[in-house]
Amino acid sequence: MMKNRKLLGAAISACCLLALAAQPAFADLLDDITKAKKIRISTDLAIPPSGMMDSSMKPTGSDVEVAEMLAKDWGLELEFIQTTGATRIPNVQTGKADIIISTLSVTPERAKVIDFSKKYATLQSDIGCLKSLNVKDWPDLKDKTVGVSRGTTQDTMLSNMKDKELKIARYDDDATGVTAAVSGQVDCVGSSATIINQIGVKNPARIFESKIPLASFELAIGLKKGEPRLLEKLNAWITENVKNGKLNAIYKKFHGVELPPDMRG
């Protein structure tokens, strides 16, 4: 599987290059969306609490509600394009989806291949450990294994901290990482506060708490490069819904905390 992942990475890069080379300049995505009366949004429905399923298997989560609100405001039908974390970006590059709303953090690497809207939310990531563990700063993490979801920004950040001598265990998704923490495979995880709290809910004998703040990521809507009209419209929509507090309300409903002060409207 590990080998497959590496090869998949290579394939993704190859596709990105191809997509860059085959950038059609004539079509305007916003016109296409308006004409189709439908917007196709790429959302990973397996990253709680942003994208997940409720008990009747309907999509729910903060990204899902943002997508629903956007489609409603623009008077469009909404189609969720099923995606995994790794295929979010290829989906918009190759026109399989119009935009990405899927806890997509803004990073310089990603900005090379897609355009980002203004931030519509932020995601606070922490190192969370077993409550009883005496962890105050990075040196305390030496010789401890930190669980992360593979390919996430947390993974990239921790992997780059070579000097900290961290042991990193990479899991396929948040649910698997939580299980590793619940079952005692790891005593520390690098994730969002929501996920860190979820561990104690699943196993009250192993309550985790945030120990070291890792980073605050800006989450933005991703779209294909070279679509200025769509980008402008998205930005205007975000500005409006930051101001009227709707984006903050959605965030609070699912993440339990409010957005930073500058985004509360």
Added chain:
Amino acid sequence: MGGHLNANHLLFLGHGALWTIGLSLIALIGGGIVGFVIALARISPLRSVRLLSAAYVQLVQGTPLLVILFLGYFGLAAIGLKMSPLAAASASLTLYVAAYLGEIWRGSIQSVPKPQWEAAEGLALSRTQRMMKVILPQAIRIATPPTVGFMVQIIKNTSLASVVGFVELMRSGQIVNNSLFEPFIVYAIIAAVYFAMCYPLSLFSQKLERRMGRGSANFSLA
């Protein structure tokens, strides 16, 4: 987030299971047809056909299915060829399965003892007649166990189609698990469903072997 497994979750998993079955059928039928052509091409009297089919088999066998799927769906789209997830998954699985089945069947055909080929030739049968009446009936018997073994693998490999947006059994389980955080229950159910798909196939293969084995008790490698 959280909550308990309910009928809706099971329904969702069931829907995923149907896709797994559907993809497997497409892979086996498509791959079977193309694979048969490959097997014949591999033993063709024409050198160029042999080389070309061998190159195809080597290329596909040396590439992970995940990458074939990815290139089929995103790669072709990047150069302007629109493929639906179903078309991309069907084509990729067919290409992949054909390379393996072609090779399994070539081996089976060639392992029919040489005297059988010579005897058929000695009876002045044409090449087609030799194949259809003498060689293939014996080759099928040899090919059955490895073919079924490979089919069982393919059923499980269809889980890779989630990369092109398919919510098949494995991916549906992942989605349910990320809503419930109950991996043991969810993955136990998935394991049971995969087993329920694969085991009958193995049983069928055993039965087939026994039935075809009849009447060949005296068959020896002369």
